[in-house]
Every structure is written in C-alpha cells, then in structure tokens.
Amino acid sequence: MSDRDGAVPAADLDPAVVARIRELRTLYPLARSAVLPALWAVQDRIGYLPAWSEEVVGRELGLLPADVAAVASFYSMYFGRPVGRHVIQVCQNVSCALRGADDLLDHLRGWLGVDGEGESPDGAFSLEGTVECLGACGGGPMMQVDRYSYESLTPERAEAILTEIRETNPEGPVGG
Amino acid sequence: MAEELVLTRHQGKPGLTTIEGYRKVGGYAALRRAIEMGAEAVIAEVKASGLRGRGGAAFPTGTKWGFLPQGVFPRYLAVNADESEPGCFKDRVLIEEYPHQLLEGVLIAAYALQASHAFIYIRGEYRLQREILEAATREVYAAGMAGRKILGTDWDCELIVHGGAGAYICGEETALLDSLEGRRGQPRLKPPFPAIKGLYGQPTVVNNVETLSNLPYIVTEGGAAYAALGTEGSPGTRLFCVSGHVERPGTFEVPMGRTSFRDLLGLAGGVWRGRQFKAMQPGGGSMQVLGPQHLDVPLDFKAVADAGSALGAGALVVMDETTCLVDVATRLVDFYRHESCGKCVPCREGTYFESELMHRLEEGRASREELATLADICAGMDGRCFCPLGDTATWFVMSAYRMFTQEFEDHCGAGHCPVRSRVGAAA
Numbered sequence: 001m002s003d004r005d006g007a008v009p010a011a012d013l014d015p016a017v018v019a020r021i022r023e024l025r026t027l028y029p030l031a032r033s034a035v036l037p038a039l040w041a042v043q044d045r046i047g048y049l050p051a052w053s054e055e056v057v058g059r060e061l062g063l064l065p066a067d068v069a070a071v072a073s074f075y076s077m078y079f080g081r082p083v084g085r086h087v088i089q090v091c092q093n094v095s096c097a098l099r100g101a102d103d104l105l106d107h108l109r110g111w112l113g114v115d116g117e118g119e120s121p122d123g124a125f126s127l128e129g130t131v132e133c134l135g136a137c138g139g140g141p142m143m144q145v146d147r148y149s150y151e152s153l154t155p156e157r158a159e160a161i162l163t164e165i166r167e168t169n170p171e172g173p174v175g176g
Numbered sequence: 177m178a179e180e181l182v183l184t185r186h187q188g189k190p191g192l193t194t195i196e197g198y199r200k201v202g203g204y205a206a207l208r209r210a211i212e213m214g215a216e217a218v219i220a221e222v223k224a225s226g227l228r229g230r231g232g233a234a235f236p237t238g239t240k241w242g243f244l245p246q247g248v249f250p251r252y253l254a255v256n257a258d259e260s261e262p263g264c265f266k267d268r269v270l271i272e273e274y275p276h277q278l279l280e281g282v283l284i285a286a287y288a289l290q291a292s293h294a295f296i297y298i299r300g301e302y303r304l305q306r307e308i309l310e311a312a313t314r315e316v317y318a319a320g321m322a323g324r325k326i327l328g329t330d331w332d333c334e335l336i337v338h339g340g341a342g343a344y345i346c347g348e349e350t351a352l353l354d355s356l357e358g359r360r361g362q363p364r365l366k367p368p369f370p371a372i373k374g375l376y377g378q379p380t381v382v383n384n385v386e387t388l389s390n391l392p393y394i395v396t397e398g399g400a401a402y403a404a405l406g407t408e409g410s411p412g413t414r415l416f417c418v419s420g421h422v423e424r425p426g427t428f429e430v431p432m433g434r435t436s437f438r439d440l441l442g443l444a445g446g447v448w449r450g451r452q453f454k455a456m457q458p459g460g461g462s463m464q465v466l467g468p469q470h471l472d473v474p475l476d477f478k479a480v481a482d483a484g485s486a487l488g489a490g491a492l493v494v495m496d497e498t499t500c501l502v503d504v505a506t507r508l509v510d511f512y513r514h515e516s517c518g519k520c521v522p523c524r525e526g527t528y529f530e531s532e533l534m535h536r537l538e539e540g541r542a543s544r545e546e547l548a549t550l551a552d553i554c555a556g557m558d559g560r561c562f563c564p565l566g567d568t569a570t571w572f573v574m575s576a577y578r579m580f581t582q583e584f585e586d587h588c589g590a591g592h593c594p595v596r597s598r599v600g601a602a603a
Contacts, residue, residue, distance in 0.1 A: 027334070027336055028336070029250070029293065029376060030357065030358075030376055032357060032358035032359075033338075033356060033357055033358045034358065035358035036338070036339065036340065036341055036355065036358065037338065037339065039341070040339060040341070061358075063358075070360060071358060071359060071360055074343065074360035074361065074517075075300070075340070075341035075342050075343050075361075076341070076342035076343065077300040077301070077341040077342035078341055078342075089301075092507070093262040093263075093461070093507065093511060094262050094263065094420070094457070094461060094493055094504055094507055094508060095262065095263050095419035095420050095425075095493055097504075097507055098419075098420045098421055098493070098495060098499065098504075099420070099421075130514055132260070132262070132344060132511055132514065132515065133260060133261070133262040133263070133264070133461070133511075134301055135259050135260070135264065135265045135267075135268045135299075135301070135302065136265055136268070137262075137263050137264070137265050137417060137419035137420075137425065137491070137493070138265055138417065138418075138419055138425040138426045138427065139425070140419060140420075140425070144301065146303075147303035147304045147307075148304060149304075175304070
C-alpha cells in the first residue's frame with residue numbers, strides 16, 4: 001500500500017466512515033456513483049484524503065485505487081494533504097473584483113502571514129489560492145470559511161470574523 | 177397593481193424551509209394535483225407554459241421532456257444545482273429560501289417523466305445549501321412523497337442530493353452526468369443527447385433549479401397563466417441576479433419581455449457612487465458585453481440576441497466608468513483557463529495562450545500585432561469543442577475588443593494599464 005504521507009493505515013479508519021460508504025453504495029443504481037460522496041465522507045472525518053483513502057473507497061465500491069485517484073484529482077475541493085483547520089476562500093471573480101476583492105485578498109494574505117496560498121503559521125487557516133465565483137455575487141467582496149459565506153466585507157470586518165472563528169472553533173470547521 | 181410573482185411569491189412567510197411552513201402556503205398541493213391530472217396532462221401544461229430552461233441555454237422545457245423515447249425505462253431526472261456561472265446566485269437563493277418549492281418541482285417533473293430516481297447535483301462549495309436540501313429531503317421521505325408508492329400511487333421515486341467537489345464544468349449537462357456516474361466531470365460528445373442516452377446510458381432529463389421551481393405554480397395556475405406573465409417569445413417571470421457596480425446588488429423576480437435592463441438596474445438602485453454606466457454582462461461571465469446603448473433592450477430572448485448577446489443564466493453584472501474592460505476580460509479568461517476540463521485541445525491550449533496574452537495586454541506589454549493573434553486564438557476555439565466552455569471563453573473578450581477597441585489598443589505597448597492609471601490620477 002502506498003503511504004505517501006505516513007498517515008494512519010486504513011485499518012484505523014473510523015468504522016462509522018466505512019459504514020457510511022457502504023450505505024452510500026446502496027443509494028445509487030450503480031455503486032460507482034458513490035465515489036464523490038464516499039470521498040467526502042473520508043475528508044469530512046480526516047480533513048483530507050490520505051493515499052490509503054483511494055484503496056478504502058475503491059475496495060468498498062469495487063474500483064481500482066487508480067480509478068478513485070483519477071476521479072479525486074479532477075476535483076479542486078479534495079485535499080491530497082493536511083490543511084489548516086479552517087479553509088478560507090476569497091472569491092476573485094468579476095462581481096467581487098469590481099467591489100474590491102483584490103484588496104481584501106492582499107490584506108488577508110498579510111494578516112494571515114500566507115504567501116500566495118497555504119496554511120497560516122499557527123495552522124488555524126488555509127487560504128486557497130485560486131478561487132472562482134462562489135455564488136454570492138450580491139454580497140461582494142465575500143469570503144467563504146468552511147461552509148459559511150461572509151459578505152460585503154471590508155478588510156477590518158474580515159479580520160474580526162476570522163479572529164472570532166479561530167477563538168470559538170479551535171478544533172475544526174465551523175458547523176461540523 | 178403589483179406584478180404577479182412566481183418563484184418568490186411566498187417571500188416573507190415564516191418557516192418556508194420546513195415542510196410544515198411550506199404546506200401552510202399551499203405547498204405540495206401541486207404535487208397531488210399533478211398526480212390527479214396524470215403525467216401526460218402535466219407535460220401538456222408545461223408545454224403550454226412556454227417555460228424555457230433557466231440554466232443558460234433557454235431550451236423549451238416541455239420540448240426537452242418530449243424527447244424521451246416512449247416505453248424506455250428506467251428514466252432519470254438530474255437537477256442541475258451546480259450554479260457556478262460568474263455573477264449568478266439565484267439558485268442559491270431558491271435553495272436557501274424555498275427548498276421545498278424546488279423539491280415539489282423536482283417531484284412534479286419526476287412524476288411527469290416517470291423517473292425512478294431524481295438526483296440533485298449541487299456544487300461542492302454549496303455545502304450549507306446541500307445540507308438544507310438534505311434536511312428538506314428527509315422531511316419529504318417522512319411525509320411519504322419520495323421512495324416507494326408515493327402518496328399511495330404505484331409510482332416509486334428515490335430523491336438523492338449529490339454533492340460535487342469543485343468543478344465549473346460539471347454544470348454542463350453531460351459533464352454533470354459523468355460526474356454523477358463517479359467519473360471525472362468531462363463533457364460527452366452529443367448526440368446522443370441525454371434524453372436518449374444519459375445517466376447510465378438511460379433516458380435522462382437535466383433541468384436547472386430555477387426551471388423546476390416554476391412547476392408548482394404552473395401546475396396550480398395552469399401553463400397559460402404562467403405564459404401570460406411574460407411575453408409571447410419570453411413567457412413567465414425570471415429571477416435575475418444583479419451584481420457589480422450597483423447600489424443594491426441582489427436578486428429580483430421580474431416578468432420577462434416587459435422589463436428592460438434599465439428597469440433591472442433601477443431595482444438595484446442604479447450605478448453606485450453616482451458614477452456613469454460603462455458596460456454590462458447581461459447573462460453571466462459567458463455572455464457578450466453590452467453597452468449603454470443597450471440599456472433599454474427588454475429582457476427578452478430575441479431582443480437580447482439581436483443586440484449581440486444572451487440572457488444566459490440570468491446574471492446582470494454592471495460596470496461603471498472606472499472599469500477596465502481588458503482587466504475584466506483577463507479575469508474571465510483566467511477563470512476559463514482554470515476551469516477547462518482539458519478534454520478538447522482547442523479549449524485546453526486556447527485558454528492557456530489566451531490568458532498569457534491577456535495578462536501581457538493588461539500590463540501594457542503586448543504589441544498591436546498580438547491583438548490579431550488574440551482574434552486568431554479565439555477563432556480557433558469558438559465552435560471547436562465538445563461543450564460550450566471553449567466557445568464562451570472567447571465571447572466576452574472578443575465582444576469587449578469589438579466594442580472597446582480603442583481601450584484594447586491603448587494598452588498595447590503602454591507599459592501599464594492606461595485605464596487604471598487614468599482612474600488613479602482622477603481619484
């Protein structure tokens with residue numbers, strides 16, 4: 001088994017996650033359709049997709065690990081390595097850019113201590129580099145932190161929001 | 177008299193995200209009514225409504241349904257909730273505020289099509305919205321309106337909310353189906369169209385969230401009543417998104433055909449900060465730019481096409497006098513470069529070269545000859561790919577070049593962005 005990141009072996013995977021993948025498999029006319037939700041089940045539990053997750057998902061759904069890897073690598077929201085406890089996405093598409101998204105992003109990079117993209121030194125946040133329209137154009141500029149959108153931001157308001165998130169949700173994503 | 181609304185007619189009523197609250201405004205009566213009418217009669221009402229798809233292509237919904245081959249089962253309904261078009265946020269509103277109206281529409285369509293499964297494919301970034309739909313779906317199952325023997329009939333239909341994982345291309349209907357099959361989301365060659373061979377090779381209808389959210393009204397009030405809200409060529413109402421340089425960005429439901437871009441701009445409070453209007457994208461990032469001379473064009477499919485653009489996904493992005501069109505075009509080209517799935521060479525390579533050239537132009541480092549190269553690159557992409565991504569990656573930039581030729585030329589060899597320098601100097 002490949003173990004590119006020295007992560008926990010599959011045997012230690014939370015049995016609830018395996019049970020969830022088996023449940024997902026029965027929802028669809030073809031088991032293969034459960035690949036994306038199964039990968040989500042792993043990532044929601046562990047925070048990213050270790051190399052062994054391809055074997056686990058493949059085994060449960062009757063696919064080769066390489067098949068699962070080919071799917072996982074296509075989608076930008078699956079992480080192949082550990083990330084910060086909260087993922088920040090600052091929309092940079094036109095509607096937000098027209099209302100100051102570039103300044104907001106530059107400011108947050110400096111405040112977080114992140115060069116371009118990646119984790120903040122304290123590990124609390126991961127700032128995504130390339131972020132496309134997040135469907136909140138009515139509230140630009142905006143950022144999404146974990147599953148929540150924060151709209152009509154100024155750099156100061158964004159800082160205050162992130163400070164509160166870091167303090168009130170030290171363990172992981174806001175809202176579970 | 178206030179305009180009659182369809183999608184947002186229950187706005188402000190309490191508890192609409194719960195089945196109980198939705199029932200208090202008459203929710204799910206349309207599903208029962210549809211079952212009493214029978215599938216054929218429902219399809220006839222949808223055809224009579226003239227409803228056209230709200231995802232971007234504006235294909236008549238009833239006609240699309242009519243393409244399903246007789247007697248071939250199982251059939252599937254795939255609901256496109258992969259809203260990712262730059263400037264578009266209406267499906268998000270419909271899901272957050274009226275999830276049961278959507279689910280009722282989904283069930284009406286699934287019943288009319290006799291689908292065994294309805295899949296709601298929602299973009300990965302809409303995690304909260306996925307959870308709203310999952311909660312609403314559990315309520316629908318508990319009420320006996322999904323699963324086996326729905327409402328005491330012999331009709332079985334499973335309702336499944338399926339989350340994507342970050343890929344604009346999965347909003348293209350065949351890429352959506354590939355993704356739903358557990359593959360990389362890459363478009364398929366058409367024909368065969370999904371109605372003939374779609375999900376798992378079976379007849380499949382793919383409809384947008386807003387399209388389906390209209391169905392409870394159409395079943396209750398009748399197709400003719402819906403059509404009468406708009407005009408002959410553009411029936412019904414539409415939930416338009418207005419964003420960018422306006423005072424009050426947001427979504428506004430207005431009758432089609434009888435409302436103009438200027439009216440819509442007015443609903444959003446006009447151009448912000450007392451500035452002058454410069455340009456707009458009438459249908460999201462994919463559609464051609466329009467200028468001040470087009471503000472009185474009605475929100476009508478044909479009128480907008482005659483003006484050289486399209487209503488697309490119903491997203492109006494407004495740009496004021498300080499906007500650099502080369503900068504906006506560069507940002508959009510970067511978006512398509514990032515989102516190209518890589519299957520077709522003209523799109524994969526074209527967006528790369530287009531983006532490199534646009535960055536040089538925006539920074540004032542491109543030569544005039546390169547503007548001809550830009551046109552060449554775009555000509556090599558438009559119409560040469562499996563899906564419209566490769567086409568639309570050229571539409572905004574080329575239309576902006578045609579309408580704002582001087583602005584593009586002023587960038588050549590300037591060593592900086594002349595618009596930003598001018599705006600900066602004036603400020």
